[in-house]
Structure formats: C-alpha cells, structure tokens
Amino acid sequence: METLTFDRDALTEPETLSPETLLVCPLSLVQTTVTVARVSHLVTLINGETLIDTPETIGHDRHLRLSMNDIAEPRDGLVVPSEDHVATLIRFAENWDQKAPLLIHCWAGISRSTAGAFVVLCALNPRADEHSLARALRRASPTAYPNRRIVALADSVLDRGGRMSAAVDHIGRGLLAEEGKVFSLPARHAA
Secondary structure (H helix, E strand, C coil): CCCCEECHHHCCCCCCCCCCEEEEEEHHHHHHHHHHHCCCEEEEEECHHHCCCCCCCCCHHHEEEEECCCCCCCCCCCCCCCHHHHHHHHHHHHHCCCCCCEEEEECCCCCHHHHHHHHHHHHHCCCCCHHHHHHHHHHHCCCCCCCHHHHHHHHHHCCCCCHHHHHHHHHCCCCCCCCCCEEEEECCCCC
16 A cells, blocks of 8 residues: 655655645645645634635635634533544535545644544555554554544444544554654545
C-alpha cells in the first residue's frame, strides 16, 4: 500500500495520485493542496472561529464544516467532538463519489484531521482490520496523533467493538511537531 507525502517547499501534483485518495493537511496548506491535488471534497474539523470559506473549485455541498475543538473531555467555552459530528463525517465520506480526492484538514494536520482520516478509512472499509488501517496511517504520517474522542465515538457508531481505539493506542503518540505534512492514503484497503 503506497502513500504519498508532500513537502511544504515542493507541493507539486503527484504523478500517482488516484481519484480514490484521502489527503490530510494543516490549515496553512488547504488551498494549495486543493489546487495541486484537484480535490473535489473537503472536510474542515476546526474550532468555530477558524472555519474557512469553501474554495472556489469545490461546491458548497462537497465541503463539510464541523466546528469542534481538539479536546477529549468537555471544557467550559469549548466544543467537544460529539457523536453527531462523527455520524455526519461518516455519512459525508460514504457519499463521496471517489472521482477525485477528498481532503481532511484541521489546524495542525495532526489530531482532528488524522482521526477523521482514520474514521473515513474504517467507514469505507468495513471488513478491514483496524490495526492494519492504523499502521497505514502511521506509515503515511509519523506525526499523526488521532484525537482519541473522535476515534472512540466512531468506534461506537461503526460498531467496531473498541478495536479502533485499541489500534490508535497501539500506534502511539507519533513524533512531536507544530504542524504535520500533507499526506495521502488510498481510500480502499483489502480486508
């Protein structure tokens, strides 16, 4: 299973990018990634004050904007990821036609967005082993640290019996970074 990564200084169209590709990036690289990778669907997982406008090349119905903070427990004044957020993300992913890449972003491209990518992988590959999908995520992004609450909620919504959470725990924290690099994963994996 091959994954692609993009360096900030060399974001050029990858030669082998399939239309059935998930991309993950930080907020700072959304517009560049949308343009270079010809993204058709966009998921924004960020706090309400930072929600971005829909890029001109993406229809409003193909941009899912979920307002949430990167927290695992409720805190005053912050929006904790909810089951409704996760269910909405899963429905959006299941309706993605896979004719062009889907991009998921958060502030840093490390926590909410990597959790979102893992949730989408699990939703699109219901028979695939959760540990295999989590290892693919780790290979694609050494800095990935999926938000545990998003993963736990998806584990319940997708009826995965705790296996998603266990898989994310198994790959561990990842390398510390202020911002993750743009990376890709194939949307479909063998069961």
